[in-house]
Amino acid sequence: MVNFKNNDIYRNIVDNMFDGVMIIGFDGKVRLDNKNAAQILELNEETLCDKTIASLMIENSRNDEFFQCIIDSVFTKERIKKTIEYHLADGGIKYLRLAVTFLKDNNEDAAVVAVISDVTELFELNKQNAILTEKLLDFVDDFVEVMIDAIEARSPYNANHTKKMVKYMLKYLDWLEENGDNSHSESRYPLIASVWLHDIGKLVIPLEIMDKPTRLGGKEDDVFHKIEVAKLCEEIKGLKMPDYSDEAKSKIDRLNEIGAFIHSINGLGYINEDQKKEVNILSEEKVLSPSGEYIDLLDDYEKESLSLDRGTLTVQERETIQSHVIHTHSMLTKMNFTGSFEPVPEWASKHHEFLDGSGYPDHLTAEDIPWEARILTIIDVYDALTAEDRPYKRPLPEEKAFAILRSMADEGKIDRAVLESFYESKAWC
Numbered sequence: 001m002v003n004f005k006n007n008d009i010y011r012n013i014v015d016n017m018f019d020g021v022m023i024i025g026f027d028g029k030v031r032l033d034n035k036n037a038a039q040i041l042e043l044n045e046e047t048l049c050d051k052t053i054a055s056l057m058i059e060n061s062r063n064d065e066f067f068q069c070i071i072d073s074v075f076t077k078e079r080i081k082k083t084i085e086y087h088l089a090d091g092g093i094k095y096l097r098l099a100v101t102f103l104k105d106n107n108e109d110a111a112v113v114a115v116i117s118d119v120t121e122l123f124e125l126n127k128q129n130a131i132l133t134e135k136l137l138d139f140v141d142d143f144v145e146v147m148i149d150a151i152e153a154r155s156p157y158n159a160n161h162t163k164k165m166v167k168y169m170l171k172y173l174d175w176l177e178e179n180g181d182n183s184h185s186e187s188r189y190p191l192i193a194s195v196w197l198h199d200i201g202k203l204v205i206p207l208e209i210m211d212k213p214t215r216l217g218g219k220e221d222d223v224f225h226k227i228e229v230a231k232l233c234e235e236i237k238g239l240k241m242p243d244y245s246d247e248a249k250s251k252i253d254r255l256n257e258i259g260a261f262i263h264s265i266n267g268l269g270y271i272n273e274d275q276k277k278e279v280n281i282l283s284e285e286k287v288l289s290p291s292g293e294y295i296d297l298l299d300d301y302e303k304e305s306l307s308l309d310r311g312t313l314t315v316q317e318r319e320t321i322q323s324h325v326i327h328t329h330s331m332l333t334k335m336n337f338t339g340s341f342e343p344v345p346e347w348a349s350k351h352h353e354f355l356d357g358s359g360y361p362d363h364l365t366a367e368d369i370p371w372e373a374r375i376l377t378i379i380d381v382y383d384a385l386t387a388e389d390r391p392y393k394r395p396l397p398e399e400k401a402f403a404i405l406r407s408m409a410d411e412g413k414i415d416r417a418v419l420e421s422f423y424e425s426k427a428w429c
Contacts, residue, residue, distance in 0.1 A: 028074055029052050165198075166192060171426075194372065212313060212317065332349065371418065
């Protein structure tokens with residue numbers, strides 16, 4: 001049995017989901033949950049971990065149907081998608097969407113995953129527009145399926161980015177409608193779905209690249225250790241060879257300078273020409289090893305990382321990051337998007353394309369980039385510039401971010417009219 005409770009990948013995924021989530025073993029016991037599970041079910045518990053579904057059913061006898069569905073799925077190993085009336089202690093009723101599927105370990109069913117969504121508002125809307133609501137509910141179910149598949153691939157990165165983008169987009173669409181522009185009302189829900197899913201491909205990007213905060217990206221210890229060893233070797237050589245002691249001292253001083261320099265530029269977003277020249281000198285630097293041989297201070301990766309003009313990613317690492325949009329498209333095309341939701345995979349995967357063809361992955365130009373992808377791109381860039389939780393950069397002030405966006409519009413990369421409309425809406429405030 002997988003130890004879900006102590007597995008960081010599962011823990012991160014479950015904690016970052018808006019819906020209530022329970023991972024349940026085939027003995028009926030809850031192995032892992034998030035705080036939203038108890039909150040949605042309105043149970044006065046911090047966690048449901050180690051409780052059995054049967055005991056929860058006994059404690060909440062008004063909701064036998066809800067818990068019985070989970071029990072049936074656990075013991076019959078059948079998937080469930082169902083909306084159920086959930087009775088509250090105060091006599092009220094909410095509607096919960098229950099989606100139960102399976103997690104696999106080495107191609108064997110390891111546990112069931114119950115995802116609980118409060119769809120009370122959607123259920124009420126269903127009375128007015130049953131077709132639209134059913135599409136939304138189907139989307140939630142399909143999204144859950146994609147997330148479950150993605151859990152096995154990799155842990156998620158920075159859910160706050162997507163949450164803020166959804167907030168900005170909702171406020172912007174509301175502003176458009178309040179100002180008499182209803183031209184995008186039919187694409188509202190598919191567009192929001194595209195925002196939610198636009199970065200799902202990042203789940204398969206290695207975290208050491210996604211979260212790389214410095215140029216050396218975790219290899220600092222290797223470099224500084226090599227410097228310390230070299231200093232010790234020089235000191236020993238100087239003690240053994242008195243005629244060499246002055247040279248040893250000089251080389252130790254040089255190694256101290258090198259260590260201080262590397263430390264000073266390792267966390268920089270940009271380096272100037274003088275700093276780049278010094279890195280080029282370091283690329284040829286040799287240091288004494290315990291074998292008595294002089295070896296390269298830096299390997300090829302360390303040389304490339306330290307000499308970057310800007311950022312922390314090497315060319316190969318940047319290409320790996322950029323591949324997330326390809327993964328996004330691949331994942332979403334496997335989902336059954338129909339009707340007005342059919343464009344979701346295309347909109348979601350085009351948020352790094354630019355009007356002048358300089359974007360990626362397909363170098364599309366203006367005629368191939370719809371309005372929905374254009375606004376998604378602008379909001380994505382805006383939040384990337386202003387985000388406060390990126391480990392590799394400091395946030396920019398809002399007006400500075402818009403100055404950069406306007407320069408991108410001047411270069412023909414993004415849509416000026418859409419950008420100014422977004423700015424005027426104050427949806428970003």
